[in-house]
Amino acid sequence: MKGILAIETSCDETGVALWDRASGLVAHELFSQVALHARYGGVVPELASRDHVRRLPQLVARALAQARWTPADVDLVAYTAGPGLAGALLVGAAFAESWAFARGVPTMPIHHLEGHLLSPLMAAPDLAFPFVALLVSGGHTQLLWVEGVGRYRLLGETIDDAAGEAFDKTAKILGLGYPGGPQLAKLAERGDATRFALPRPLIQSPEIAFSFSGLKTAVALAAETVGRDPQARADLAASFQAAVIDVLVAKTVRAVELTGARRLVAAGGVTANARLRARLAAELEALGCSVVFPPPQWCTDNGAMIAHAAAQRVRLGFPVKQDYRVTIHPRWPLPL
Amino acid sequence: MKILAFDTASDHACVAVQWDEAVHTCKLQGYARHSEHLLAAIAQTFAEKGLGNWQQEIDAIAFGAGPGAFTGVRLACAVAQGMGMALGKPLLALDALALVGRSAYPEGPSGCVWVAADARMGEWYHRWFEVTAGGEWQPRSEPALVSPHSARWDEIAIDPDGTEFRFAGFRLAERWPESWPAPFETRWIDAIAPEALLAAARAAAAQEQFVAADAAQPVYVRERVALTLEEQQALRAKKREAATQSRA
Ligand SMILES: Nc1ncnc2c1ncn2[C@@H]1O[C@H](COP(=O)(O)OP(=O)(O)OP(=O)(O)O)[C@@H](O)[C@H]1O
Ligand SMILES: [Mg+2]
Numbered sequence: 001m002k003g004i005l006a007i008e009t010s011c012d013e014t015g016v017a018l019w020d021r022a023s024g025l026v027a028h029e030l031f032s033q034v035a036l037h038a039r040y041g042g043v044v045p046e047l048a049s050r051d052h053v054r055r056l057p058q059l060v061a062r063a064l065a066q067a068r069w070t071p072a073d074v075d076l077v078a079y080t081a082g083p084g085l086a087g088a089l090l091v092g093a094a095f096a097e098s099w100a101f102a103r104g105v106p107t108m109p110i111h112h113l114e115g116h117l118l119s120p121l122m123a124a125p126d127l128a129f130p131f132v133a134l135l136v137s138g139g140h141t142q143l144l145w146v147e148g149v150g151r152y153r154l155l156g157e158t159i160d161d162a163a164g165e166a167f168d169k170t171a172k173i174l175g176l177g178y179p180g181g182p183q184l185a186k187l188a189e190r191g192d193a194t195r196f197a198l199p200r201p202l203i204q205s206p207e208i209a210f211s212f213s214g215l216k217t218a219v220a221l222a223a224e225t226v227g228r229d230p231q232a233r234a235d236l237a238a239s240f241q242a243a244v245i246d247v248l249v250a251k252t253v254r255a256v257e258l259t260g261a262r263r264l265v266a267a268g269g270v271t272a273n274a275r276l277r278a279r280l281a282a283e284l285e286a287l288g289c290s291v292v293f294p295p296p297q298w299c300t301d302n303g304a305m306i307a308h309a310a311a312q313r314v315r316l317g318f319p320v321k322q323d324y325r326v327t328i329h330p331r332w333p334l335p336l
Numbered sequence: 337m338k339i340l341a342f343d344t345a346s347d348h349a350c351v352a353v354q355w356d357e358a359v360h361t362c363k364l365q366g367y368a369r370h371s372e373h374l375l376a377a378i379a380q381t382f383a384e385k386g387l388g389n390w391q392q393e394i395d396a397i398a399f400g401a402g403p404g405a406f407t408g409v410r411l412a413c414a415v416a417q418g419m420g421m422a423l424g425k426p427l428l429a430l431d432a433l434a435l436v437g438r439s440a441y442p443e444g445p446s447g448c449v450w451v452a453a454d455a456r457m458g459e460w461y462h463r464w465f466e467v468t469a470g471g472e473w474q475p476r477s478e479p480a481l482v483s484p485h486s487a488r489w490d491e492i493a494i495d496p497d498g499t500e501f502r503f504a505g506f507r508l509a510e511r512w513p514e515s516w517p518a519p520f521e522t523r524w525i526d527a528i529a530p531e532a533l534l535a536a537a538r539a540a541a542a543q544e545q546f547v548a549a550d551a552a553q554p555v556y557v558r559e560r561v562a563l564t565l566e567e568q569q570a571l572r573a574k575k576r577e578a579a580t581q582s583r584a
Pocket of ligand 2: 112116137138300301
């Protein structure tokens with residue numbers, strides 16, 4: 001018995017990882033379905049589920065081979081139990097519970113956002129609690145106060161679209177491919193961020209809350225004026241990106257001021273954005289707050305962050321599951 | 337031969353165990369979520385029969401692979417994959433329509449059997465089988481979709497005027513289309529019979545249809561589940577056109 005088999009299938013990435021109790025991560029495999037969904041302009045849940053059931057066992061086999069483990073080496077099976085697409089979650093949960101049942105080992109259902117939230121600790125294991133966490137992904141935009149593993153308090157979140165979703169929708173308006181976030185960021189590099197005066201929703205309000213749907217509408221209106229002009233499109237992309245970053249940074253600063261936090265952890269797919277990283281680092285460090293990002297490879301969905309979260313929970317004595325019920329939580333609020 | 341078999345494609349999931357000559361079965365009646373109860377039902381079946389060492393002794397894990405409800409067939413497949421990989425045991429992917437046919441005709445009358453199951457959206461999954469004198473169910477067509485009320489009988493029947501045949505149907509929302517010949521012998525079922533599950537599993541094992549756990553897949557038949565970007569655009573254009581026409 002060596003450690004944990006971890007499985008992530010909540011959306012459009014199939015992730016598998018093996019985590020040795022002594023040495024940490026020993027194998028990880030990831031298959032992204034981006035190419036599969038691109039021709040549909042977004043994730044098709046049924047196709048996502050089909051692809052998970054196709055790839056998952058192959059990725060598990062590859063991870064075992066990579067680590068030179070046999071199934072007998074797995075003493076706990078961790079998996080993302082939510083939130084996410086029901087059909088996609090079900091594949092990972094059914095596989096994981098069945099594996100554990102067959103071998104008589106326990107399982108640990110993991111909250112997908114906890115995986116993201118703790119992922120920076122994979123590269124910075126000595127990072128001390130408490131800290132503020134900024135979670136910005138395709139489905140979430142939240143600021144949390146993290147006192148320890150499993151001790152989270154929601155400081156505020158988006159009241160409509162997530163920041164990643166706003167990137168993706170804006171990219172669609174600009175006719176960029178799916179997923180739009182990274183492509184929009186690339187286009188923005190060539191643009192003038194001051195060209196279009198776009199709203200910064202809620203930036204003046206003292207509360208910690210985000211709203212991105214109005215910004216998206218403003219971009220849609222502006223997009224009608226730019227037509228096919230490549231420079232104007234780049235300028236619009238840059239203006240949009242600057243607006244989102246301004247709001248994310250302002251609210252994060254506010255959260256740090258309110259809590260007096262000395263550390264900020266930023267996670268989720270949008271933190272792959274280089275501009276956002278640079279701005280966060282600059283403004284928070286000026287306040288005496290250090291900023292930790294997960295290494296880029298752990299920014300988007302992956303199995304390693306699920307293995308890591310499970311390992312932290314096990315180490316701290318959180319209960320494992322041994323009823324072998326396949327239960328998923330497509331909607332599952334984080335603060336636990 | 338020692339086989340664990342299960343099917344979760346319908347409302348009544350079914351678990352059955354072939355343990356050499358002995359047969360043990362368990363029906364999960366009408367649970368909304370098979371996923372919550374399937375593994376417990378398997379555990380109970382083994383425990384009741386005192387088969388404490390089944391993990392080592394089992395030869396294969398058989399599952400109803402579809403076509404059927406997407407989530408149900410995927411659940412069965414993922415469960416079989418997880419168990420099969422964990423134990424290093426091979427899988428048997430059982431055709432859901434053969435399970436329907438075998439459940440309706442356990443006595444296995446020789447001749448042709450046409451099998452259909454509800455595929456929603458006004459369509460049926462269907463497949464033709466020939467049952468041999470030895471009781472083997474040999475498929476005579478690929479599993480396919482048919483719209484019963486627009487399809488022509490002579491295009492569906494593999495041999496419209498020839499062999500005598502029977503029909504087996506599973507939970508069909510639609511009635512027998514009026515344009516089709518008056519049904520020959522017709523049997524409807526509302527659940528897969530555990531005996532049929534095991535008969536299919538034994539037959540698959542005898543023909544060595546074992547697949548590695550990481551190669552086993554569900555059978556969906558309905559492959560088009562979403563519109564591509566071009567199709568979405570075309571649809572929007574068509575709707576716009578229809579709207580302008582109706583205004584004109
Ligand atoms: N460089 C970038 N700039 C801006 N956004 C980006 C960048 N790279 C990725 N994204 C965005 O990150 C999102 C994907 O992140 P992630 O995979 O963490 O989200 P998710 O798993 O879909 O959502 P959740 O974790 O909330 O369920 C997408 O919306 C994508 O557009
Ligand atoms: Mg994610």
